[in-house]
Amino acid sequence: MRAALRSPVGLASAVLLAVLVLLAVFAPLLWGDRAAAIDTDSLQQGPSADHLLGTDQLGRDIFHRVLVATRLTIGLALLATLIGVTTGLVLGSVPSVLPRWAARVVTSAVNIAVAFPGLLLALFFAVIFGTGTIGAVLAIAFAIAPSFARLTQTLTAAVSGRDFIKAARVCGVGRFRLLVRHILPNIAEPLVINATLAAGSALTAFAGLSFLGIGVQAPSYDWGRLLGEGLQRIYISPAPALGPAIAVVLAGLAFNLFGEAAASAAGGRQQVRGRAVARHDSTVEEPDEGLLTVRNLHVSFPGGITPVRGVSFTVHNGEMIGVVGESGSGKSLTALAVSRLVEHPGTVTADRLDFDGKPLRTTSDRDLGTKLAMVFQDPMTSFNPTRRIGSQLAEVSEVHQGLSRKEAVRKAVDRLRAVRIPEPERRVKQYPHEFSGGMRQRAMIAMGLMGEPQLVIADEPTTALDVTVQREVLKLLARIRAERTAAVLLISHDITVVAQTCDRVLVMYAGRIVEELPTDELFTAARHPYTTALLAAVPDLDTDREAPLAVIPGRPPEPGEIARGCPFAPRCPLAEDRCREEEPELTEMSDGHRVACWKSEKELTLAAAGGAR
Structure with a gap:
């Protein structure tokens, strides 16, 4: 509000709105009797010192009638806006709390209504509800509702994808509470601004219905009715029509300009604040059950896109496991699937997805409680x-x-x-x-x-933090693990961070785990060509500062681009014809490591040793 009032347009429109409010409150009290007084000696007179806008067919002063009509005109416009905005808010927000089929019905109905012009909808509802004040109010309200519902749907969808909404869901907040406490407060500002603009549109639309004779009926009168009466004698004396017309224009401008000024102020503040795939089933079985058991996890989206393909792993009590890989490898999506945060149209399937002995996909939020906690990448969002x-x-x-x-x-x-x-x-x-x-x-x-979390999923918790704060966060996670015997699943781009803090590491590429091994053997016994390439790309104190930094040639495939064979084959120096035709399964080596590669254990060991040299 203060930002809007700092602009000349905002200040002028606010002053005009204040004048309208004062007239609506006090005009009937001050000039109500004069506006209703009938003077048979002054029928249909033109403008004069006694009657600034002339008189009507009963000799009543039109100027005072315009002033007195402010209350009914503004009041009915605001009432129609309130009903329309409330209806639109309900229609736009309930899809987030309704079952999917009911949400689609509501959304489809709103989409159909939005396709019709607002004035046409107003006339349609006016015919349904009949002529008169109540019919006009409902007609204008239900003409406003569809566009406001569409706006609410759009804003709600934008906020629903934010991390703090996912965090609230992880905490078990119900759908209705989530809507009222977390979503609506974050979209209130644009809704209020658009409601102000809608009030101006409602005022002019209401005046139009009264002008056509299907709005306010005698003996009541508003600016639209006065405009219709004055238009009948416009060629004789234009003042009776000019007065209510100017009132409608000024009031409409006041609402719309103030809404525009508020929107501009809000936009400026935001600117300152802002300065198809084959399915592979893993045949590897874990030796025993743990706190979290994941078997053959897939996350798919329409169009045959499967960013997570057959992921299997186990997390035991008190264990800290790291998940590493390049962007797009499926790390965060795997964490979201485990946390039940993959939303429609995404689908999650798995042979097993158990947490603390209970199937995650069917366990209610109340039964799950707070045993599973998630730390998101960007705490600001x-x-x-x-x-x-x-x-x-x-x-x-x-x-x-x-x-x-x-x-x-x-x-x-x-x-x-x-x-x-x-x-x-x-x-x-x-x-x-x-x-x-x-x-x-x-x-x-x-x-x-x-x-009392038994498992903490930390999705890149040290991203964009300086090394000092990064160390504090990692030490905090380690302390939580030690004091509470809680398991930690740490997702990171930084393979050295994982090596320093975790017990085991899962290396992901193109939606699959390509290697799993203990972190204390990561720098000495890693075998998969992708893992050794990641390690080679990490500089250390012995790195030649004159030589270019090591990089992995090429880029990871997009989820919709994965073809036959091993996804890493186009970038792999050991690739052969079989690698380009068949994708290897994750198999166990003699020392307990799991590697997805067609090369023999001896060949991989020799290749890794050669790369280290």
């Missing part, structure tokens, strides 16, 4: 920017543990203290933008600790 840090952390305990608001906030303070955030009593009252990057990441970990 993972937290709801409209809510304080403390309330977001406390919500986990309120929903899952039944704590009171006061107890949950006290626990949030304790968890912030546990992740080494200074002055946690003060920090719980702050918003995410008031935290530094490292503090936000630690606060995100604290949110996972609000419950």
Whole structure:
């Protein structure tokens, strides 16, 4: 509001709106009697000192009638806007909480309604509801609703993909609470701005219906009805029609210009803030069951695109496993599938997907509780920017543990203290933008600790952090693992980070695991050509500073581009004809490593040793 008022257009339109509000409140009280007074001696007179806009067929002063009509005109326009905006808000937001089939029905109905011009819809509903004030209000309201519903759908879809929404889902927040507490507050600003613009459109549309005789009926009157009466004698005296016409234009401009100024201010603030694939079934079985058991996991999207193809692994209690690979290898999507965060139209299939002995795909959020926590890559988008840090952390305990608001906030303070955030009593009252990057990441970990997690999935938690903060975050994850005997699944681009912190490492390429081995043997016993290439691309103190940095030639295939054979074959120095025709399965070597390659163990060992030299 303050930003809008700083612009000349915003200030002028706000002043005009204030004048309209004052007239709507006080004009009937001050001039109501004069506007209703009948004077048979002054029938249909032209403008004069006594009657600035002349008189009507009963001798009533038109100027005062225009002033008094402000209340009914503005009131009915705002009422129609309120009904239309509320209806549109409901139609636009309920698809996110309805079953999929019901959401499609609502969305299709909105799409059909949006295809018709607003004025045509208003006339259509006016015929249905009949002439008169109530019919006109409902007609204008239901003409506004479809476009507002479409806007709400678009904004809701944009926010629903943000990480803080996924974090709330991981915490078990219900659909309705998710909509009311997390989605709607983040789209409120554009909705309010567009509601202001809709009020201006509703006012002019209402005046049009009254002008046509299907709006306000006698003895009531609004600007549209006065305009229709004045138009009958426009060739004799244009003033009776000019007065209400100017009123309609000025009021419509006031609403629309203020909405435009608010939208421009909001846009400026945002700018400142912003300165087909064959399925391979893995035949490898894990030696025993663990906390998380994944067998033959696939994540598919329409068009035959399968970014995750037959992934199998096990995470045991207290174990820290690293997942590495280039961008697009399927690391984060695997984590999202395990966390049940892959949304429609994506589909997740697996021979087994069990957590703590329960099938993840059928276990309810209430039964799962807070045993599984996820730390997202970007904490700035993972937290709801409209809510304080403390309330977001406390919500986990309120929903899952039944704590009171006061107890949950006290626990949030304790968890912030546990992740080494200074002055946690003060920090719980702050918003995410008031935290530094490292503090936000630690606060995100604290949110996972609000419950009693048995598994923490950390999706590149050190991305964009400096090395000092990165070390603190990694030490924090290690401390959580040690103190709580919690398992950690760490996803990272940085293979050296994984080597320093994890027990085992899973190397992914083109949606599959190509090698699995203990991290203490990563630099000495890695065999797959892709793993050795990743290691060779990491500079160390012995790297020749005069030589170009080592890189892996080519690029990873897109999920829709994977052809027959081994996906790494086009970039692999050991590739042969069989590699280009058949994709190898993940098989176990003599030392317990698992490698997906057609080369023999001896050939891979020799090749890795040659690359090391």
